[in-house]
Amino acid sequence: MPKIIDHDERRSHIVDVTWDLITQGGIEAATMREIAAAAGFANGALKLYFPSKEDIIQATYERALGMMREYVELDELRGLVALRELCVSSMPIDEDRIAAGRVLLTFWQLSLTNPKLQHKYLEHIRSWRGLLHRYLTEGREDGDIVTETPDEQLVDEVVLINAGANVMSLVAGEFSTIALQRRHLESFFARLTRP
């Protein structure tokens, strides 16, 4: 019987290895050669699963986004409660999420010079902002959100605070602590419920 190769598992293993290389040594450490060596593949074999480094990076980035989504349990939730859950869960509030921020930082950097990755990121941002808008609208319908600040501005504020928190917990975590990040969100939510 021929040996059955689980290709999805191999792809997933390659992403594991790339994740570790990026979070430990930065993008410079995650060369195709290093990834292949750490995954136990010949360079040529690696290319069967991911034709280019860009493809590996993209898959690794998708795992980072997937991790963030996993934390969020939004079924059954709507409006202000769903908004709070989404905002809190997508912040770098524990070690795993802080590590995921490293992958995000790498991806941002690469997307600046790579139209395909840039497109991927815009898609993600569009969908994330769409979800934030939806919960704000529901919260206003429910009478929980009454602030006069326009939704577009609120959505953008969440996005900036989140991106800033991802950066700062990596590069200056002794100042921008998890406790402070939680307080920003609390005062943001307090503002939503005041005219």
Add this chain to the structure above:
Amino acid sequence: MPKIIDHDERRSHIVDVTWDLITQGGIEAATMREIAAAAGFANGALKLYFPSKEDIIQATYERALGMMREYVELDELRGLVALRELCVSSMPIDEDRIAAGRVLLTFWQLSLTNPKLQHKYLEHIRSWRGLLHRYLTEGREDGDIVTETPDEQLVDEVVLINAGANVMSLVAGEFSTIALQRRHLESFFARLTRP
């Protein structure tokens, strides 16, 4: 008469070239070889001015920070007015400042795996946060700032919004526009003046 070489000018020229390489092609484009070629130097000559790539990156980063400081005219100013000037001027509110954000993004990334650069960044953040604290204290003394939100939280919020704006104007500028960034600051300042 021997030819007089202006070493500062040469160093500055090398930083110019590195700046352009980073903002146009990302950190991958800014190799020692590329920098030397673009600056019109032999590889060995480049090392007389900057022993390692890390040194060039650090000098380029210092220029980005210097640019931000240049925009801010704080002499004669104090308290709320100085705080507003500092916050607005350090946001990515024009093309040059958005480009400076690219250098910052590169630097953040490199600082994750480089203790010397990390130390440099922490120094910068400490001094920036110190200035924000000082203006908040003065603003409270002057009776202009009356919010109950603690200063530590306000300082951190400015830092996160600023870092987030630097990232988002690069990677998703069509959503996080300069107009929105200005509105975030306005609503932040409106909050400072309310109990």
